[in-house]
Amino acid sequence: xxxxxxxxxxxxxxxxxxxxxxxxxxxxxxxxxxxxxxxxxxxxxxxxxxxxxxxxxxxxxxxxxxxxxxxxxxxxxxxxxxxxxxxxxxxxxxxxxxxxxxxxxxxxxxxxxxxxxxxxxxxxxxxxxxxxxxxxxxxxxxxxxxxxxxxxxxxxxxxxxxxxxxxxxxxxxxxxxxxxxxxxxxxxxxxxxxxxxxxxxxxxxxxxxxxxxxxxxxxxxxxxxxxxxxxxxxxxxxxxxxxxxxxxxxxxxxxxxxxxxxxxxxxxxxxxxxxxxxxxxxxxxxxxxxxxxxxxxxxxxxxxxxxxxxxxxxxxxxxxxxxxxxxxxxxxxxxxxxxxxxxxxxxxxxxxxxxxxxxxxxxxxxxxxxxxxxxxxxxxxxxxxxxxxxxxxxxxxxxxxxxxxxxxxxxxxxxxxxxxxxxxxxxxxxxxxxxxxxxxxxxxxxxxxxxxxxxxxxxxxxxxxxxxxxxxxxxxxxxxxxxxxxxxxxxxxxxxxxxxxxxxxxxxxxxxxxxxxxxxxxxxxxxxxxxxxxxxxxxxxxxxxxxxxxxxxxxxxxxxxxxxxxxxxxxxxxxxxxxxxxxxxxxxxxxxxxxxxxxxxxxxxxxxxxxxxxxxxxxxxxxxxxxxxxxxxxxxxxxxxxxxxxxxxxxxxxxxxxxxxxxxxxxxxxxxxxxxxxxxxxxxxxxxxxxxxxxxxxxxxxxxxxxxxxxxxxxxxxxxxxxxxxxxxxxxxxxxxxxxxxxxxxxxxxxxxxxxxxxxxxxxxxxxxxxxxxxxxxxxxxxxxxxxxxxxxxxxxxxxxxxxxxxxxxxxx
RNA sequence: GGGCGAGUGGCGGAACUGGUAUACGCGACGGACUUAAAAUCCGUUGGUCCAAAAACCUUGAGGGUUCGAGUCCCUCCUCGCCCACCA
Numbered sequence: 001x002x003x004x005x006x007x008x009x010x011x012x013x014x015x016x017x018x019x020x021x022x023x024x025x026x027x028x029x030x031x032x033x034x035x036x037x038x039x040x041x042x043x044x045x046x047x048x049x050x051x052x053x054x055x056x057x058x059x060x061x062x063x064x065x066x067x068x069x070x071x072x073x074x075x076x077x078x079x080x081x082x083x084x085x086x087x088x089x090x091x092x093x094x095x096x097x098x099x100x101x102x103x104x105x106x107x108x109x110x111x112x113x114x115x116x117x118x119x120x121x122x123x124x125x126x127x128x129x130x131x132x133x134x135x136x137x138x139x140x141x142x143x144x145x146x147x148x149x150x151x152x153x154x155x156x157x158x159x160x161x162x163x164x165x166x167x168x169x170x171x172x173x174x175x176x177x178x179x180x181x182x183x184x185x186x187x188x189x190x191x192x193x194x195x196x197x198x199x200x201x202x203x204x205x206x207x208x209x210x211x212x213x214x215x216x217x218x219x220x221x222x223x224x225x226x227x228x229x230x231x232x233x234x235x236x237x238x239x240x241x242x243x244x245x246x247x248x249x250x251x252x253x254x255x256x257x258x259x260x261x262x263x264x265x266x267x268x269x270x271x272x273x274x275x276x277x278x279x280x281x282x283x284x285x286x287x288x289x290x291x292x293x294x295x296x297x298x299x300x301x302x303x304x305x306x307x308x309x310x311x312x313x314x315x316x317x318x319x320x321x322x323x324x325x326x327x328x329x330x331x332x333x334x335x336x337x338x339x340x341x342x343x344x345x346x347x348x349x350x351x352x353x354x355x356x357x358x359x360x361x362x363x364x365x366x367x368x369x370x371x372x373x374x375x376x377x378x379x380x381x382x383x384x385x386x387x388x389x390x391x392x393x394x395x396x397x398x399x400x401x402x403x404x405x406x407x408x409x410x411x412x413x414x415x416x417x418x419x420x421x422x423x424x425x426x427x428x429x430x431x432x433x434x435x436x437x438x439x440x441x442x443x444x445x446x447x448x449x450x451x452x453x454x455x456x457x458x459x460x461x462x463x464x465x466x467x468x469x470x471x472x473x474x475x476x477x478x479x480x481x482x483x484x485x486x487x488x489x490x491x492x493x494x495x496x497x498x499x500x501x502x503x504x505x506x507x508x509x510x511x512x513x514x515x516x517x518x519x520x521x522x523x524x525x526x527x528x529x530x531x532x533x534x535x536x537x538x539x540x541x542x543x544x545x546x547x548x549x550x551x552x553x554x555x556x557x558x559x560x561x562x563x564x565x566x567x568x569x570x571x572x573x574x575x576x577x578x579x580x581x582x583x584x585x586x587x588x589x590x591x592x593x594x595x596x597x598x599x600x601x602x603x604x605x606x607x608x609x610x611x612x613x614x615x616x617x618x619x620x621x622x623x624x625x626x627x628x629x630x631x632x633x634x635x636x637x638x639x640x641x642x643x644x645x646x647x648x649x650x651x652x653x654x655x656x657x658x659x660x661x662x663x664x665x666x667x668x669x670x671x672x673x674x675x676x677x678x679x680x681x682x683x684x685x686x687x688x689x690x691x692x693x694x695x696x697x698x699x700x701x702x703x704x705x706x707x708x709x710x711x712x713x714x715x716x717x718x719x720x721x722x723x724x725x726x727x728x729x730x731x732x733x734x735x736x737x738x739x740x741x742x743x744x745x746x747x748x749x750x751x752x753x754x755x756x757x758x759x760x761x762x763x764x765x766x767x768x769x770x771x772x773x774x775x776x777x778x779x780x781x782x783x784x785x786x787x788x789x790x791x792x793x794x795x796x797x798x799x800x801x802x803x804x805x806x807x808x809x810x811x812x813x
Numbered sequence: 814g815g816g817c818g819a820g821u822g823g824c825g826g827a828a829c830u831g832g833u834a835u836a837c838g839c840g841a842c843g844g845a846c847u848u849a850a851a852a853u854c855c856g857u858u859g860g861u862c863c864a865a866a867a868a869c870c871u872u873g874a875g876g877g878u879u880c881g882a883g884u885c886c887c888u889c890c891u892c893g894c895c896c897a898c899c900a
Contacts, residue, residue, distance in 0.1 A: 003852090173897090214817050218895060221816055226899075246900060259900090301898085326898045336900045344814080345898055370815085417899055537894075574894095612838070614825065619893075623825060629838045639853090670829095679827070682837035689837095757833045762881040764833060802880055808832050812880045 004638035006602020010721045014113050022735050023118040025074035028526050034071040035527060036063040037506055037566075039535040039543070040078040042498070043104035045089050048111050050575045050583065050622065051536070053593045057607045058572055058616050058677065059534050060117045064717035065672045067118070068741040074527065075118055076509040078125035079105050082133070083498020084162055084178055087429035091462065097429040098457065101128055111594055116603045116720050118737065123512045127501030128429075132508065134452035135518035136501050137434040139550070141445045142557060144435070148194040149423065151443060156422050158186035163463035164426045165190055167497065168419045169542045188467045191424040191433055191494060195549045199223050199416040202548055210568040212617075215540050222541040224417025229401060230333065231410035233258065233310040236318060240269055242310050245332030245415055248369050249404065250397040253385040254339040254360035256350065258310050258321045259303065261329040262286035270321065272307025279304055279323060286325040301326055301349040313409040315386065324349060332415055342369040358384050421546070423497060428461035428470040430495030438482035438489040447483050453491070469493040502543050503550040506530050506565065524560055529567045537571040544569065570675065573619040575610075580621045591622055604719035605631040611677040611718055633685055634722055637715065640692055641708065641726050648701040657703060658748045660690055661710050665744035668714045677718070684714055705730070710742050758783055759810040760792050776803050783809050
């Protein structure tokens with residue numbers, strides 16, 4: 001008898017699958033197409049980690065399932081090789097990013113092979129390959145030509161450790177999401193992509209795709225649409241005007257002071273002489289504060305009076321103008337009207353500086369506007385608002401807006417929290433931005449036939465504190481001529497962020513070797529939308545949002561046939577360390593998945609353990625024992641196939657076995673469709689246990705054969721190696737992974753009898769087995785005569801008799 | 814402060830649309846096989862009480878709706894993730 005040894009089975013099939021290219025996707029196949037996309041990794045020096053394995057295992061299971069259902073499946077893989085992590089790793093290893101990247105990629109490939117994922121290897125891409133980034137540069141130029149890529153001299157988020165600017169999305173709690181360094185501010189000239197132009201489309205597009213609520217909500221919150229009004233306030237004894245943005249224009253009678261952000265340009269023009277000194281010193285103080293300090297809402301409010309007054313356009317009252325850093329320059333107009341009766345921050349500020357408070361709701365005490373509206377908008381009754389007092393907020397809102405518009409002192413305004421995307425990085429390892437700066441013509445795009453602008457190989461690629469890219473030191477690279485006038489000009493030396501290459505990579509899989517276009521029209525049309533995109537929740541407001549933006553733009557300029565790139569998105573949960581905390585090198589609690597394979601559990605054992613661990617989208621701790629259970633199950637399946645001395649004397653079909661076969665097909669199929677991989681596996685385990693018990697009894701040979709085939713076919717997506725091995729042992733032709741997914745027959749799922757639960761007053765008292773076609777009358781009779789039930793009921797009167805067909809009886813006494 | 818989600822055995826987790834709570838797996842305990850161990854196989858395994866049968870209790874806490882609630886409603890507690898002085 002042979003023992004189950006993954007190390008003897010798995011390498012053999014890796015080679016065969018690879019040689020026969022069984023997972024190759026066909027362009028223009030007549031079969032229905034399906035794109036299963038998982039996020040491609042950046043090839044780090046540590047190799048694949050548990051998070052990768054979970055993502056690709058789940059994607060692989062689904063891809064294999066869909067493939068067996070007769071689809072032309074595209075399940076691609078590539079490498080997101082440009083960017084900070086790769087470069088920081090190279091610096092640490094004292095080798096060039098080119099070297100480290102190619103070394104790491106070959107390690108990743110080896111590991112992927114060992115893991116046995118069903119990728120179409122022929123379509124592999126690498127974002128740092130000039131043949132690839134030529135098209136990233138080309139796409140950037142399309143943004144430039146449409147005015148959606150522009151340069152701005154602005155205060156940006158700066159990571160002092162990585163020595164580069166960052167986008168808004170890359171700053172998490174005031175820290176750089178990659179290295180956790182506190183972010184500071186730096187004034188730099190930057191390339192910016194105008195993602196804000198797509199705020200509305202990115203919102204409405206969400207209604208056309210299948211995303212889980214939490215992902216859609218996160219994007220909606222990030223885009224942060226709010227509807228309100230811009231209102232102009234005249235300034236007393238001045239010809240200046242102060243424009244504010246508010247979402248609560250109906251509280252305008254409660255305004256008792258105005259607040260400007262410390263950076264507001266109007267401050268210099270309106271501050272009274274006697275206040276200049278204190279205003280200047282406050283501005284200085286605010287400037288030196290880090291983002292994190294400034295954002296802490298537990299901080300006591302601080303501020304300073306400018307000496308100037310604004311005039312309330314509706315009642316003419318004079319309102320002092322203050323400065324405070326709780327107002328942000330980069331949202332709205334950088335100025336607010338303060339209504340301390342309804343806004344907590346304004347209230348705190350008013351209390352501290354003893355400013356008057358007017359309550360504009362009938363409660364006549366502090367009530368948060370947001371809370372009030374949310375609780376019951378009809379109960380919010382306005383007060384202290386002249387002729388509007390007594391109205392509901394909804395009505396007051398409408399009328400005051402109309403009044404403001406009629407008087408031409410303001411207008412309706414839609415405001416988004418989304419900021420434009422800071423797109424340049426002062427680092428070496430990225431796509432050079434294909435722009436030439438000409439003294440006469442300004443920023444000029446590199447002509448298309450000169451793409452790609454190659455990243456020069458240089459020795460000194462370390463970043464510097466001055467905000468200049470390492471490329472600026474390379475004279476052969478920098479010095480060039482203007483494509484328009486031929487005058488000596490300088491190349492742009494900033495590079496693109498690592499999110500550039502990944503913003504369109506899925507499209508390249510359709511046509512990875514095309515050197516005329518990023519992908520041909522025909523292939524874009526054939527493959528269409530990504531049917532299923534699985535990835536990390538942490539990319540919701542980064543990669544996922546960015547790539548939706550790019551794709552929407554490409555659609556608008558007619559380069560892709562669909563508006564949204566991903567028809568269905570799901571996010572997998574995180575696998576924590578055994579102690580329930582995040583796996584991290586510094587804590588030393590990292591589990592290396594490849595070790596698990598090498599310990600003898602095999603790739604199949606690893607896949608199975610991960611799929612069985614918990615629902616795919618749940619964050620859950622890793623347990624080393626889960627692999628033991630997975631391995632034991634596979635071993636049991638293996639031994640089931642080793643049984644040689646079976647008694648096949650049975651001529652008739654075993655109806656119960658027939659039921660089991662059809663039932664397991666049904667449940668496993670439905671569970672995979674619903675991505676309930678853990679319960680699919682528990683069904684397969686139960687089924688296996690039943691077969692194992694049956695194997696000691698007389699059997700019908702054909703039926704038994706079918707039972708075994710069903711088992712390994714249903715198991716194939718989860719454990720590709722073992723199922724292929726056992727399939728070949730049944731001397732079936734071809735790969736099990738190209739075989740047709742089993743179909744159940746409903747007629748075998750009809751039970752002749754059912755177990756009926758009998759309750760008295762809702763409490764379980766007895767169970768009986770009765771025929772499926774029993775009438776309610778008959779059932780009542782049987783239940784009444786059940787000795788246990790009889791004794792419980794005794795002389796009590798039965799007031800109700802509830803029957804749930806084929807399931808339950810409840811007697812109420 | 815805002816958004817989303819979750820609390821079920823010793824542990825990971827099941828439970829379809831309100832209808833047998835604790836499936837499946839791990840661990841533990843007992844037994845078989847073995848000189849022994851591993852592996853495997855067969856049992857037991859939410860709690861209280863108990864010789865046993867039965868009974869009673871149990872899905873974070875409390876209340877409600879219902880013949881019947883882990884599931885629906887209300888109040889509260891705890892935890893996780895994301896965002897956060899966004900006017």
